[in-house]
């Protein structure tokens with residue numbers, strides 16, 4: 401195991417595997433309710449950090465590996481589209497994205513014990529001590545342009561099951577690709593983990609995918 405991944409997303413695990421990294425999965429609950437007047441960038445950054453801290457708090461053994469968490473949101477006109485709770489919401493989201501450009505934001509947060517501390521940390525210690533832990537974040541923005549999507553296409557797409565657990569009700573790595581005309585920026589960022597920026601962040605925490 402190279403690092404901890406505080407995520408239930410199979411995509412994030414697969415994207416780390418693409419770099420040759422083997423994550424140990426950590427499960428922790430995080431409240432993902434947006435705060436009033438919070439910008440999308442502030443929101444994903446706060447949630448990625450909260451996921452990382454919640455994951456770290458579950459570790460009971462001496463922690464010798466960094467922990468990574470991330471949050472992805474689809475943003476249209478400054479509104480955050482999360483995962484659709486039902487068909488109606490998915491159809492609304494796809495109608496909003498249809499024939500338009502939107503932005504996908506992913507924030508990545510990485511925590512590791514600093515040299516000399518490295519042992520056991522009380523839950524929440526990272527939020528307060530600032531001494532025992534190194535905490536780094538990155539926020540990545542990708543622009544995605546979609547062709548017009550008809551209501552019948554959106555219905556058929558919902559029926560495929562793919563939109564259910566995806567921010568913005570589509571998956572660029574799946575059938576959703578038939579709607580995606582162009583991408584400007586990181587592709588892996590849209591799937592849930594920007595690999596270029598993540599590799600750089602992990603290097604700061606002593607993990608080098610090229611080190612074998």
Ligand SMILES: Cc1cn([C@H]2C[C@H](O)[C@@H](COP(=O)(O)OP(=O)(O)OP(=O)(O)O)O2)c(=O)[nH]c1=O
Nearest residue numbers: 407408409471472566567570571572590591592
């Ligand atoms: C836009 C888009 C999103 N997604 C996914 C990535 C994320 O898994 C999901 C956004 O939800 P997130 O809340 O970022 O992640 P998650 O709940 O799936 O996993 P966890 O919080 O446990 O890490 O949408 C795609 O897979 N493809 C896409 O094209």
